[in-house]
Amino acid sequence: MKKSIYILFASATLLSGTAFAVDDLALAKEKQCLSCHSVEKDKFGPSFQHIALKYKDRKDAEAVLEKQILNGSGRDHWGTKMPPAGDPGAARTRPDVTKTEAKQLVAWVLSQK
Ligand code: HEC
Numbered sequence: 001m002k003k004s005i006y007i008l009f010a011s012a013t014l015l016s017g018t019a020f021a022v023d024d025l026a027l028a029k030e031k032q033c034l035s036c037h038s039v040e041k042d043k044f045g046p047s048f049q050h051i052a053l054k055y056k057d058r059k060d061a062e063a064v065l066e067k068q069i070l071n072g073s074g075r076d077h078w079g080t081k082m083p084p085a086g087d088p089g090a091a092r093t094r095p096d097v098t099k100t101e102a103k104q105l106v107a108w109v110l111s112q113k
Contacts (some may be wrong), residue, residue: 012058024108031095033105036082039112046078056113062106069102 028034036045046054055061068074072084086096097105 024104025102027101028108031085031097031101031105034095036092044080045082048109052113055110061110062103065100065106065109066102069097069105070099087097105112 012078036043037048039048041047042050051065055065058064068082070085071092072087073082074084083092083094084100085094087093
């Protein structure tokens with residue numbers, strides 16, 4: 001009995017793991033992240049691979065990037081500013097992002113090394 005519960009649990013984790021990978025890209029598209037960023041090439045914003053490399057050793061990476069996805073960059077350190085999410089007054093507007101969505105996007109961005 002105990003064993004079958006473990007198997008169930010393991011396969012559920014595996015399944016949701018696969019679904020997650022697809023959802024991440026869909027979410028990034030829905031939130032228009034890819035209109036300024038690409039995974040591999042710097043565009044208006046830095047590539048997600050560059051971001052993942054820059055933050056790979058930082059313990060506060062999740063917190064810092066989550067905040068930036070919600071509020072924009074405020075100051076620029078890659079050369080241009082990222083506008084805040086869901087602010088109609090921003091020079092370049094982008095869709096609103098919830099905290100949960102921001103967390104998911106950060107995990108995805110940081111996995112792009
Ligand atoms: C309107 C263009 C634009 C959109 C849309 C946009 N970004 Fe950005 N993003 C930028 C720019 C420009 C920078 C560089 C900012 C800087 O120099 O501080 C940036 C930086 C970042 C960084 C790196 C922050 C750092 O501290 O190094 C992350 C992570 C990021 N964006 C994620 C996202 C995600 C996820 C989305 C979608 C929800 C998104 N961006 C949508 C323009 C954009």
